[in-house]
Amino acid sequence: MAKDIYLNGLHVYTLGASSPNLTIPENYIAPVRIILEVDSMSIFMAIISATVSLVAAIYSLSFMKGETGQNRFYTLLLLLVAGMLGIELTGDLFNLFVFLEIASIAGAALTAFRTRFADTAEGGFKYIVISAAGALIVLFAVGLFYAQYNLLNIGALANVMQYTMLDKIALALLVIVFAMKLGAIPLHMWVPDTYAVAPAGISAMLVVSSQACMYALFRVCFTLFGITLNMYTVGWIVIILGMLSMFVGVTMAIPQTDIKRLMAYHAISQSGYMLLGVGVGLAVLGNPEALATYGRAAMSGGIFHIINHAMYKGLLFLTAGALFYRVGHRDLNRMGGLGHKMKLTSIFFIIGALAISGVPPFNGFASKFMIYESVYQFNPILSVIAMLVSLITLASFTKAFQSAFTGPQLPEYEDVKEAPKSMLIGMGILAAAIIFFSIFPGLIVHHIVDPATNALIDQAAYVNGIMGGIP
């Protein structure tokens, strides 16, 4: 399907219609059915979600072994996959809300799944509270559109968007809800509370679930509103959220002594790079010259960073899970010398840490390089701060590696063994993906990232996919 979309353009699937392509029923002037609309950006996100979910499921075979209620665990895991894919593939704003709810409920239940630990219920509770508040606001925003235009379909709404005062309020609501769901600062505080206590495979999936919400933010800005909104202002709002996320995220990561909380703060920080890259593209969307010179490259850098981040952050969470599985806690203060016994896990950790820190030749460097160079032409200060953040990221992961893996073998960990096979396979898949992306960044950028960027910019193609050229 992905190949077909990259070769032949977007696909639509109308549920319940006599033909999948019949988006507008006979004698109607607007779409009324549930429609899935899949372009290069949607399928790009779906590939990420599906890959990380598969890895998380393989990893969980060992990690969750011995836990009670495993049938419920895997049912919820599949529900989370359904929610994420739904957000990414739907062409309907109301269904976006429904899938957001599905992903949120499944995510919260999975976070709180291991009830024998004291902190999991708190993490799950916080996640469901912020998700429920966010979903309510999304529903309110959808209501504002429906009250004005009698439409719920994204393409059809984009076709008639007036950018009225109510539309501006709806835009503000949607931008901030999705910013909270993706963990942008200052709406990020639930992220370390939730990611740290979830089972490691689920932490990796929550990262891509947050990325699905980032996709929703981009879809709203670029496709639902597109050139009708004040791109410069909204672009700068996204950029400021990105810069705050990058800087505060990384500076809050360094003092952490819980390895998963440290990684969760880094997840926030890395989201900032994506917001920065795509935010610059949004800010110059109305300026064709700037868009061609550096805006498109900044967007490609941001979008490339999404897939890179999903791979290395997923891998790092899985290595943290392997440590927890063997030593029984997440406290870096009590760890040390584990590299003697967990050699493969150490290697996977090094690969993930170097990639997230943007050390060449790893894939994190490739996407950051695109962001640095293109954002520099928009505003050099933003680019310099982004480089500084990368440096602090390296310092933070040096601390984590030194604390957990290096040093003499500690007497309390003499009996520690390497992680079980299924966990190593899960980590190995992501490590292999990182190495492949690192060696062949051009292949990834030209074949799946650039088409995704073009799909996001090309609002008319998305609208035509639904309206079929009807004005």
Place this chain on the structure above:
Amino acid sequence: MIESPSGFWGPVAWIIVAVVASLVGYYIWSRGEKAHKKGMQSEEFLMANPRLTEGKTHVRAHNIYWGFFEGLKKYYDPTVRAHTGIINDYIIWFVALTAITAIILLIVGVL
């Protein structure tokens, strides 16, 4: 290879350089003293103090970058304090930021 507005990145060339540098390093290492064996050096001398046991020589996480945090105390104190861990505060941040964003969009639209 990927292109940016003012340059390009080719990881294969970088890897080739890294491999060549590693080979040069290996060559220099291989020319070193061959008679030296592991365990030949004497025990470390630390201010005449008794030798620490292995577990005690490991620098723990909370000691790393101590100076960095002390130097940035004015930044860290309010930032850490803002992370209360209370869900009510999370929602207050959300409501406040939504209101600010809505006001910005409405004002910019009018001006």
